[in-house]
Amino acid sequence: MADQVPRPLPMTEDEDTSGYWQAASEGRLVVQECLSCHAVLHLPKPFCHHCESWDVGWREVSGDGTVFSWTVVEHQVHAAFPVPYTIVLVELVDAPGARLIGHLDGAPELTVGQPLRVRFVEPEPGVTVPTWELVS
Amino acid sequence: MSYSHRGECSISGIGATDFSRKSGRSVVALASEAATRAIADAGLERSDIDGLVRSDYDAVQHNDLAYALGMDNISYWGATGVGGAAPCGMVAQAVAAIVSGQATNVLVYRALNGRSGLRFGRGTAMQQAAGAPRLGGGGSYDEYFLPYGLLAPGQMFALIAQRHMYEFGTTSDDLGRIAVAVRQRANSNPAAMMYERPMTMDDYRQSRVISSPLRLFDYCLESDGACAVVVTSTERARDAPKAPAVIRAVAQSGSPDVQGGKTFPALMRPTITTYPSKYAADRLYARAGLGPADIDVAQIYDCFTITVLLELEDYGFCAKGEGGPFASSGALDPGGSLPINTAGGNLSEAYIHGMNHVLEGVRQIRGESVNQVAGASTCLVTSGIPPMTSALILAEQ
Numbered sequence: 135m136a137d138q139v140p141r142p143l144p145m146t147e148d149e150d151t152s153g154y155w156q157a158a159s160e161g162r163l164v165v166q167e168c169l170s171c172h173a174v175l176h177l178p179k180p181f182c183h184h185c186e187s188w189d190v191g192w193r194e195v196s197g198d199g200t201v202f203s204w205t206v207v208e209h210q211v212h213a214a215f216p217v218p219y220t221i222v223l224v225e226l227v228d229a230p231g232a233r234l235i236g237h238l239d240g241a242p243e244l245t246v247g248q249p250l251r252v253r254f255v256e257p258e259p260g261v262t263v264p265t266w267e268l269v270s
Numbered sequence: 271m272s273y274s275h276r277g278e279c280s281i282s283g284i285g286a287t288d289f290s291r292k293s294g295r296s297v298v299a300l301a302s303e304a305a306t307r308a309i310a311d312a313g314l315e316r317s318d319i320d321g322l323v324r325s326d327y328d329a330v331q332h333n334d335l336a337y338a339l340g341m342d343n344i345s346y347w348g349a350t351g352v353g354g355a356a357p358c359g360m361v362a363q364a365v366a367a368i369v370s371g372q373a374t375n376v377l378v379y380r381a382l383n384g385r386s387g388l389r390f391g392r393g394t395a396m397q398q399a400a401g402a403p404r405l406g407g408g409g410s411y412d413e414y415f416l417p418y419g420l421l422a423p424g425q426m427f428a429l430i431a432q433r434h435m436y437e438f439g440t441t442s443d444d445l446g447r448i449a450v451a452v453r454q455r456a457n458s459n460p461a462a463m464m465y466e467r468p469m470t471m472d473d474y475r476q477s478r479v480i481s482s483p484l485r486l487f488d489y490c491l492e493s494d495g496a497c498a499v500v501v502t503s504t505e506r507a508r509d510a511p512k513a514p515a516v517i518r519a520v521a522q523s524g525s526p527d528v529q530g531g532k533t534f535p536a537l538m539r540p541t542i543t544t545y546p547s548k549y550a551a552d553r554l555y556a557r558a559g560l561g562p563a564d565i566d567v568a569q570i571y572d573c574f575t576i577t578v579l580l581e582l583e584d585y586g587f588c589a590k591g592e593g594g595p596f597a598s599s600g601a602l603d604p605g606g607s608l609p610i611n612t613a614g615g616n617l618s619e620a621y622i623h624g625m626n627h628v629l630e631g632v633r634q635i636r637g638e639s640v641n642q643v644a645g646a647s648t649c650l651v652t653s654g655i656p657p658m659t660s661a662l663i664l665a666e667q
């Protein structure tokens with residue numbers, strides 16, 4: 135059997151998003167927030183358009199999420215992602231409106247609102263990727 | 271002081287190449303052929319063109335086309351996007367250049383080897399980054415999406431379709447009705463890739479799932495080809511061989527909850543079932559002094575069937591959430607109340623990223639479409655979503 139083509143790894147050193155990956159490497163899930171007015175700024179950006187502050191930081195969230203939507207991919211686009219697999223659009227329970235993407239193997243039965251829980255995996259030393267799994 | 275571009279400019283010439291899966295030609299050659307045809311159709315010479323507008327995704331830069339065609343008189347150029355959101359916005363840039371006196375005759379073009387070259391359906395970031403150790407960064411936000419296997423636009427629109435089904439009870443058959451209605455138009459268009467290739471609802475239901483709930487026939491055709499138009503003042507257009515397709519109004523629009531990046535960050539907006547097209551519609555109708563009830567025929571951007579459904583709602587042809595029942599009522603079928611994509615659209619004519627929609631809008635106003643809507647005096651043309659979008663209304667003189 136041919137070696138599995140490795141999945142792409144995220145750029146973890148971007149100026150605006152590196153804090154997310156740094157937190158992940160410490161086992162914490164974070165979203166960007168404005169340190170002045172505490173609005174969630176997702177996806178991360180350096181300026182708060184609500185209060186015009188440049189003082190942004192990271193808020194730790196619980197790691198609980200729910201299914202907002204999903205798709206079962208049956209047509210293979212890239213060798214690193216054999217089909218079938220499921221892409222989940224995850225809404226964060228304690229940062230309503232902030233969403234992240236999850237990957238589930240196969241085609242599990244899903245419904246909108248179903249609970250998910252974050253898990254941290256290390257595909258390569260030094261790179262930690264938050265992933266999501268169904269709460270059974 | 272108020273300014274209005276209403277009716278000031280017209281499209282006086284259109285041109286296209288053949289559409290194919292493998293052109294065997296350079297993208298510059300495709301752009302050049304579409305451009306020379308559009309210039310001839312407008313009754314102009316290459317030296318009459320003093321402005322060029324392209325899509326930000328186009329491989330042919332303004333100077334590339336000026337070089338290829340020996341156009342020595344260029345004094346204005348511009349580009350807009352993202353990608354398929356561009357074509358109506360490109361025409362809008364041409365209008366702005368003409369009304370402000372910066373250009374006289376502007377050539378607007380889109381050319382791509384979208385099937386034999388870089389394929390959007392396979393995920394452009396993954397192809398362009400082949401071999402790169404890390405993906406994302408630089409404001410793309412791809413690092414939040416690609417590592418999870420969200421690679422291609424169709425997978426994102428599948429997430430959107432699933433959510434629309436959850437919120438409003440939309441069905442797969444509703445999407446199928448859009449695919450079949452648009453295919454029927456292509457079947458009688460000799461220029462369409464799906465000319466004489468019929469598809470029934472049973473064919474749709476039996477087509478393979480690509481990314482659930484979307485099936486093969488919910489997807490547009492990746493294609494090679496080019497389209498171009500000449501925009502000029504309505505006054506000058508009256509001297510052209512063909513009747514002017516008057517640009518009643520143009521609009522580009524973002525929305526209050528815009529996201530950065532290219533495509534996938536749109537999934538982070540508070541709603542994923544309403545798009546900037548709703549805001550473009552408000553601006554466009556106000557500028558045109560028209561509403562959805564005044565539209566005789568529409569060319570609706572259709573990278574996927576679900577995209578059409580979202581836009582039917584956002585452009586006010588039915589209420590939000592009613593796009594499915596509207597499609598299934600037969601409104602879009604030949605003889606229905608809202609003829610759409612009368613050349614076959616991106617779904618069944620060719621995927622020239624919506625530039626082919628502008629050309630078909632002109633044909634309807636001229637009365638020369640192969641699927642002519644009797645008495646059509648207004649045509650809505652829309653461009654792609656989700657990041658920001660554009661649209662225009664063409665009208666008879």
Ligand SMILES: [Zn+2]
Nearest residue numbers: 168171182185
């Ligand atoms: Zn703030």
